[in-house]
Amino acid sequence: MTGPGPTLSVVIPVFNEESALPLLARRLRAVLDDLAEPYEVLAVDDGSTDGTGGRLAGLRAGWPQLRVLRLRRNSGHQAALLAGVFRARGAYVVSIDADLQDPPEVIPEMLRRARVDGLDVVHGVRADRSRDTAFKRWTAAGYYRLMRRLVGKQVPAQAGDFRLLSRAVVNELRELPERNPVLRLVVPWLGFPSGEVSYQRAERVAGRTKYPLSRMLGLAAESVTSFSAAPLRLATWLGLAGVAICGTLVVVAVLAWAAGATVTGWPSLYVAVLFLGAVQLLCLGLLGEYVARIYTAVQARPPYLVATDTAEPADPTGPGRVELVDSLR
Incomplete structure (x- = not known):
């Protein structure tokens, strides 16, 4: 033109x-x-x-x-x-x-x-x-x-x-x-x-x-x-929350053992494993979103x-x- x-x-x-x-x-x-x-x-x-x-x-x-x-x-x-x-x-x-x-x-x-x-x-x-x-x-x-x-x-x-x-x-x-x-x-x-x-x-x-x-x-x-990096911060906070909850459960378990009120069963272990697994998978997924963006940028297509x-x-x-x-x- x-x-x-x-x-x-x-x-x-x-x-x-x-x-x-x-x-x-x-x-x-x-x-x-x-x-x-x-x-x-x-x-x-x-x-x-x-x-x-x-x-x-x-x-x-x-x-x-x-x-x-x-x-x-x-x-x-x-x-x-x-x-x-x-x-x-x-x-x-x-x-x-x-x-x-x-x-x-x-x-x-x-x-x-x-x-x-x-x-x-x-x-x-x-x-x-x-x-x-x-x-x-x-x-x-x-x-x-x-x-x-x-x-x-x-x-x-x-x-x-x-x-x-x-x-x-x-x-x-x-x-x-x-x-x-x-x-x-x-x-x-x-x-x-x-x-x-x-x-x-x-x-x-x-x-x-x-x-x-x-x-x-x-x-x-x-x-x-x-x-925003907010999802990455969310993963950090979820991890800290998981640590805090697990620490609380450990204290409760020790106190229950000391009081002789421990009962052998799977519910507590089942819930703990599910919770930790969910937090880890969520954090990995959030990290994966940002890694994918880095990968796309490096390809330079x-x-x-x-x-x-x-x-x-x-x-x-x-x-x-x-x-x-x-x-x-």
């Missing part, structure tokens, strides 16, 4: 969203065209296996601002989001999901607040989640309470990956050595001036959720181990592989070429 970059880049991680894309394109394009600002829409196809790729190609034929970045394989929502944010060229970068639960109509207000109030980050905060299931609301509330306790009050409650970032924030993110950052925690941690725009969370317009319980638990585990980017000229070596993209640069 020659000349100055666009004012606004909108990054959309996409995985098997064939049915949602036309609805998203219609609403998003109307909002962005009304801004009268140079913009690009960067759709990151995260290894979709349905007709998402063809749908994006069809939309791009009639929407010149649409840019498609295709990853070689499914790398996960956070990796796809990171790929789009790092490749975006706008002075401001907005990330939004394809399911329209986060309304594109909020984007102009985000941009206005960033300019008028001099903000580098504007979080989209879900003021009303009544359309989510009770289980989803309960687990989300628990996640944000835990993150605010571990990371700090700068993490906004009920703010997901719908946000606006300035170019300064994006450049700072690129300099971080962390290979798989959780952006909803890393961005507040950077300390840039930030604000919030609230909105009502809608129902998914089409398709199925890409964040089932297993992925939500995975995100929670990644968030905790990325930002890129978090995503870019196959094609419609903003770049075709590679003369052929379409099979794969570009390895390192999240560090």
Whole structure:
């Protein structure tokens, strides 16, 4: 691309969203065209296996601002989001999901607040989640309470990956050595001036959720181990508690023996063995989570592989070429 970059880049991680894309394109394009600002829409196809790729190609034929970045394989929502944010060229970068639960109509207000109030980050905060299931609301509330306790009050409650970032924030993110950052925690941690725009969370317009319980638990585990050593301290406290309880049981046993009140039996031994075994396994599991992160960091594998980017000229070596993209640069 020659000349100055666009004012606004909108990054959309996409995985098997064939049915949602036309609805998203219609609403998003109307909002962005009304801004009268140079913009690009960067759709990151995260290894979709349905007709998402063809749908994006069809939309791009009639929407010149649409840019498609295709990853070689499914790398996960956070990796796809990171790929789009790092490749975006706008002075401001907005990330939004394809399911329209986060309304594109909020984007102009985000941009206005960033300019008028001099903000580098504007979080989209879900003021009303009544359309989510009770289980989803309960687990989300628990996640944000835990993150605010571990990371700090700068993490906004009920703010997901719908946000606006300035170019300064994006450049700072690129300099971080962390290979798989959780952006909803890393961005507040950077300390840039930030604000919030609230909105009502809608129902998914089409398709199925890409964040089932297993992925939500995975995100929670990644968030905790990325930002806090509290689980390791928990293992230490559990070990100390085990030592204290066992010491107490030893004193009780000695006193019972001295009083001649000992009874041969298995219950006390059975409970003690189970307790100590459970504490040891839990501590090993917590240690294993951190060792796994060290192992991943030592491997130094890129978090995503870019196959094609419609903003770049075709590679003369052929379409099979794969570009390895390192999240560090």
